[in-house]
Amino acid sequence: MxxxxxxxxxxxxxxxxxxxxxxxxxxxxxxxxxxxxxxxxxxxxxxxxxxxxxxxxxxxxxxxxxxxxxxxxxxxxxxxxxxxxxxxxxxxxxxxxxxxxxxxxxxxxxxxxxxxxxxxxxxxxxxxxxxxxxxxxxxxxxxxxxxxxLRVSSADRLGRARVGIWPPPQRIGARERASAAGLAAGAEETVPDLDWTGRGTAEPPPPKPSTGSGTCHGGLLVAAGLLDAFLLVGAGPWDIAALVPIVREAGGAFSDLAGQDRFDTGSALFSNGRVHGEALDAVRPAP
Known part of the structure; x- marks a missing residue:
């Protein structure tokens, strides 16, 4: 400290x-x-x-x-x-x-x-x-x-997890929407609550998962135990890197969508660690 x-x-x-x-x-x-x-x-x-x-x-x-x-x-x-x-x-x-x-x-x-x-x-x-x-x-x-x-949550199953996803489906590509939809389908609750397949509409734009929570980023919600997992896609390394040690030192886990310890591949999965394997299976791109 x-x-x-x-x-x-x-x-x-x-x-x-x-x-x-x-x-x-x-x-x-x-x-x-x-x-x-x-x-x-x-x-x-x-x-x-x-x-x-x-x-x-x-x-x-x-x-x-x-x-x-x-x-x-x-x-x-x-x-x-x-x-x-x-x-x-x-x-x-x-x-x-x-x-x-x-x-x-x-x-x-x-x-x-x-x-x-x-x-x-x-x-x-x-x-x-x-x-x-x-x-x-x-x-x-x-x-x-x-x-x-900061300490992460204790949820131990994706089916009981509250997950955040960002950006909304209309702002991401088909591959990223598939990852988001897979995670949303397996979770108990998704924030924001959208059709992550992208077939629906999002007008007006939904608020970020952190809106009203006193944080600026979904990864911080994971570190604080307010989300069990957070998926961020279409991001630069500067959007991800600072969150990695904060989530990990709070007891959580981080990887890109291929399960690699990399913050420069455009996407990030943060979790409490307990649901990371299930969440990664849900978002992992098809070969």
Missing amino acids: GDDGDLGFAHRLADLAWEVAMRHVASGDRTAAEKEDGSPVTPADLRVEGELRALVARERPADAFDGEEYAGRDGGPLRWVVDPVDGTGSLLAGEPEWSTLIALARGRDVRLGVVSAPALGRRWWASHGGGAWTAAFTGPPGGRGTPVP
């Missing part, structure tokens, strides 16, 4: 992201451009990533950096994997469920993860062997409340 070394530096990065993002929110700027994939990008996304890149370059010049908005910077074996604003649509809508995701990886091994949610006043973090934690956070410097440990 301590803040020495790499984890301490990760918290400093999160503090900086907090300051930059909240200055943007206070300005009232709601401008956005559209990226090639159709998703929005705001000045906050660009400024946060730019500031974090600069701090890593100054204080950790040997480390590589991989962010969502700019080309990656090569370096040594350690790589910072960052999503400057996860939930840009929520930020633009004035909703609080957006965050900065920060991970440090050596190859495929994610050594630590920090999720900072300024508008929710909360932070989550974990490092190898240090447990998974959350705390209220009112902003730097020194605004962190008493850390509370």
Whole structure:
């Protein structure tokens, strides 16, 4: 739980992201451009990533950096994997469920993860062997409340599990819909409750599984014991990496849909560990 070394530096990065993002929110700027994939990008996304890149370059010049908005910077074996604003649509809508995701990886091994949610006043973090934690956070410097440990749920069968899936079926491809539909068919409850085969409609768009829960991401719901499993598809490595140690240190499990320990294949399955095998069988792509 301590803040020495790499984890301490990760918290400093999160503090900086907090300051930059909240200055943007206070300005009232709601401008956005559209990226090639159709998703929005705001000045906050660009400024946060730019500031974090600069701090890593100054204080950790040997480390590589991989962010969502700019080309990656090569370096040594350690790589910072960052999503400057996860939930840009929520930020633009004035909703609080957006965050900065920060991970440090050596190859495929994610050594630590920090999720900072300024508008929710909360932070989550974990490092190898240090447990998974959350705390209220009112902003730097020194605004962190008493850390509370995170623990996954005890459900031991997929048929008794509450699972989250994101994005909705109309926004993903046929292969991913098949995985989502397989998981939904085997679970007791699915959030959001949709026809995951994609044959139905989704107007208006459904809320994310984390909406109203005080978190920003379904993986955090697994770590907190509020979901038994969470499937995320069509995602970048920066959407996944920071959640891996948080879920694992809370007692849970992570893999991609092929069962590999990889955060760079576009999809992620997080679970409490007890239902992971069944969930993986349900989502595993056909050969």
